[in-house]
Amino acid sequence: MADTGRDLRVEGLTKRFGDFLAVDDLTLTVPQGSFFALLGPSGCGKTTTLRMVAGLDDPTAGRVLIGDEDVTYLRPYKRPVNTVFQSYALFPHLTIFENVAFGLRRRGVKDYKQKTLDMIDLVQLGPYAARKPAQLSGGQQQRVALGRALINEPAVLLLDEPLGALDLKLRRQMQIELKRIQTEIAVTFVHVTHDQEEAMTMADTIAVMNHGVIEQMGAPGDLYENPETTFVANFLGQSNLIRVDVIDTVDQDVVVDCYGQKVGVVASRSHAGGRNAWLGVRPEKVFAEAAGADHRVGSNILTGGRVTDVSFVGVSTQYLVAMPWGQELMVFEQNTGQRPLFRNGDQLDITWSPAHAFLLDADQDARAGVMTPEDDE
């Protein structure tokens, strides 16, 4: 299985439902054996993309290739692809054992019994092998769905929110288990989720999808540290986005004017074109200092802040700081015991390194991808 040349490639994949463009000209390559996460909010086209890869929907345009083989119009049962469905789609008339054995038996695998039992053990459903799906809890059903697909050791395994129904503890456990299985059998996983933490802990590569297009693709760290769009900046973690004017580029730094104060951004982290831009910086990259205190050299400084809210969350203290132009910025301070603590109403300055900020296109919506409380699980 370790040989190369079974990469999943998707080229210009497009799907229209009537007038509605569900997936728009999607192009990506998933290297064989890698763990790829497709991350995006509800309705952005994740399931539709998977269905086209699985062969359950025909694309309006574009191609799907596994290795060099064009499988765009190959019937689903002829593809080396298996799916863990968002709705589980377990066969209600078959036992757990029969559900898990289904794929092996259709392919006429001789020793399917032992393999099935091993897989049932792997997903920790041993005592339930003789039950019907309706007699299992939601989380148990999801594990059956997982086992039923995994047992076939396909070239590509598609997972459509496979952990969505599990409680937090089981979910973490299954994340580790999934990752372990994936490393062990070296199968390409395409894992759909709208849980950014899940995507970041598990995936080698994340593609952030929104309204049918991929906003940005890359390693979790790169995506988080250097987002290219406001949507990614807000959807992966949280960001402070400040309206700025671009003034000049000095050496490797772009200098911007932030409501009268000058700050710098490393040029490679600038994704803005015009005169205006969004200056972004993650809350945990920002330090709070008492107003007028000695600031570290080389740091960006914004003065004139006032604390409007303090929440102590154990590992960190989270401040809301009102700036002179009226915007409230988030500042997360680690509770190292080395840093000063502030109270509501305290005057302070905030600082961060130019290497931690990023510049985004001013035309984008600063609130794109912001999690509202009801989205959050």
Added chain:
Amino acid sequence: MTAGSTTPPAPVGAVVDGGTARRRGWGWLLLVPGMLWLAVFFVFPTIQLFVTSLYDPSGSYEQGYAMTWHFANYLDAVKDTWNLFARSFAYAGIATVVCLLLGYPLAYAIAFKAGAWKYFMLVLVIAPFFTSFLLRTLSWRTILSDQGPVTDFFQTVGVLPDDGRLLATPVAVIAGLIYNFMPFMTLPLYASLDKVDYRLVEAAGDLYSSPFTGFRKVTFPLSLPGVVSGTLLTFIPACGDYINAELLGTPKQYMVGNRIQAAFLTEHNYPLAASLSLILMLVVVLMVVLYVRRAGTEDLI
């Protein structure tokens, strides 16, 4: 979430049990109308039928019958009419099988392929009920008549000899049964096929099943309740039918129903009619029980 899963479930279960217990107290009231109906229109007539079947057969309509516990009525009935029973079950069996073979693809097409035409096609299935059963069966006499186009066609292609006929043959009677009971087969089949979650069929495809294997392993097993109820709704009434044999056949094609009808309404031989009815009922119930058991406990495939 984590805390919730570690709480012992016992108290939750207790509350739920309490709820069901309270509900059980009133639930039986819902059964009352149905039970009354059954008592008046089923239990009482059946007892009456049983009593009648044991009357002295030497009595008559004019002089009345004496209750003599004459169990020999049953023996006499079977002796005279066993061939009618055999014919009834054979005709009904063939009709049921043909109904299933015709009805299944039809129901499947309506459930999965008809799209916007679904409800229109369902109306077409039910449409025959808009006119009288008798009229429709009578019109089959025209369809199958010796000079009719159907007979002509079969004579031309050589399936029938030139003087062969369709009317007044077993073919006509069975065709009538098939036609008349087709909706009773199609509707339950449609109801259970329509409930089959198409995503399961997709999942079967994803797991290396060709469309045919997917049908065999997923769609068909899930539609079994419809197959069972459809065959029962067709077979049971077809066994007791007499109109089709009466209108499309000759005495040579008569079924048990014709004999019962004659005994009750023409000969006024009530004991014979009653014992025939009860035998028919008993045999059918026995067959149904065996069938349902088999269909219920085994996979049939």
